[in-house]
Amino acid sequence: MRSGREDPADAMDAPAxxxxxxxxxHAIAGSSSVALACHVNPDGDALGSMLALHHALLRAGWESVASFPTPFEVATHYRELPGLDLLAPPSAFPAEPDVMVTFDCGALGRLGDLEPAAKAAGELVVLDHHVSNTRFGTINVIDPSSAATGVLVRRLMERLALPLDRDSAVCLYAALVCDTGRFQYETTTAEVFDLASELVTFDVPVPRLSRALFEEHRFAYLQLLGEALTRAVLVPDLRFVWTAIRQSDLHRFGVSIDEVEGLVDVLRRTAEAEVTCVLKEEADGSIRVSLRSLGAVDVRRIAQVEGGGGHRFAAGFTSLDGVEATVARVQAALGAL
Ligand SMILES: [Mn+2]
Incomplete structure (x- = not known):
């Protein structure tokens, strides 16, 4: 039974x-082999929640394969997560898994080249906390009140009587700390601190993990950041701040476009701005636009008109019209909201 037709907005209550x-x-307990997958370009919660269950299952004697879609590359700041060497490339993923579990993945399309395996799986367990999840599994565990998918993994481990160990704990801690913005976002509840407290008893290297995940950057990136901040434009009337990174900047500083991911989080510290926008020029000339809001403005509404998506606080879209025209449209949309 596929339950993909359920209304995604119809959030599951706690008993559900x-x-x-x-x-x-039950599905996992009833099978000796399990295939695990998280979304394309995995973040700390996707990787951490998947690896935590992978460690626990392997230790308890399950056959477990864990993977994520092409490009099969882990961003360098996740290097401290134990078990990256235990990940299998998508080509080694079973074509028709008996039981498959997905992590932090809001829609089937986010599984990239692992999508056919998900469709062919005997049982497809979807573990996620995105309210927009499309419920593409046969068993959908969707809890938007969970701060991270890792929280759901911990609860699933309890049900399977899988004990925590250091590797699982470090992975779950990474999931938690990434998705709560280091215990700063609204999702940071007493339950989050309870779980963090349990996890750190397993000798989690908190300072080393924090530096790798959040603090450390190449000097070249910091210099490009300086340039991008110097060039940033503040539009006081709109409470709007923006900057752009062009291919020429990336070449000049020797920085890849993926490395400037966190730039928007620096720029959004601007006290005079409600909405922050970073425009990044891709190698093909298209413009990747990231929008952030403090909450008074719903930036998803701007992104949706442009064919993108996201949520109230963070949204994005891709434009083919160059930096100036694109930022002009964003400002016009902002002024009209
Ligand atoms: Mn997540």
Whole structure:
């Protein structure tokens, strides 16, 4: 039974999440081999939640394969997560898994070249906390009140009587710390601190993990950051601040476009701005636009008109019209909201 037609906005209540977790645990317990996958370009929660369950299953004697879609590359700041060497490339992923589990993945399309395996899986368990999740599994454990998918993994491990160990704990800690913005976002509840407290008893290297995940950058990136901040434009009337990174900047500083991912989080510190925008020119000339809001403005509405998506606080889209025309449209949209 595929339940993809359920209304995604129809969020599961706590008993429904409990029931789905129980069904997920039964499915996993009833199979000796499990295939795990997270979304393309995995972040800390996707990788951390998947690897945590992978470690726990392997230790308990399951056959477990863990992978993520092409490009099969992990961003360098996740290097401290234990078990990256245990990940299998998408080509080694079973074509028709008996039981497959996806992590932090809001839609089937986010599984890239692992999508056919998901469609062919005997049972497809979807573990996620995105409210927009399309419920593409046979068992959907979707809990938007969870700060991270890692929180759901911990609950699933309890149901499977899988004990925590250091590797699982470090991975879950990374998931938690990434998706709560280091315990700063609204999702940072007492439950989050309870879980963090349990995890750090397993000798989690908190300072080393924090530096690798959040603090450390190449000197070249910091210099490009300086340039981008110097060039940034503040539009006081709109409470709007923006900057752009062009291919020529990336070449001049020797920085890749993926490395400037965090620039928007620096620029959004601007006290005079409600909305922050970073425009990045891709090698093909298209412009990748990231929008952030403090909450008074719903930036998803701007992104949706442009064919993109996201949520109230963070949204994005791709434009083919160059930096100046694109930022002009964003400002016009902002002024009209
Ligand atoms: Mn997440």
């Amino acid at each position: 999440v409990e029931a789905a977790l129980t069904r997920a645990a």
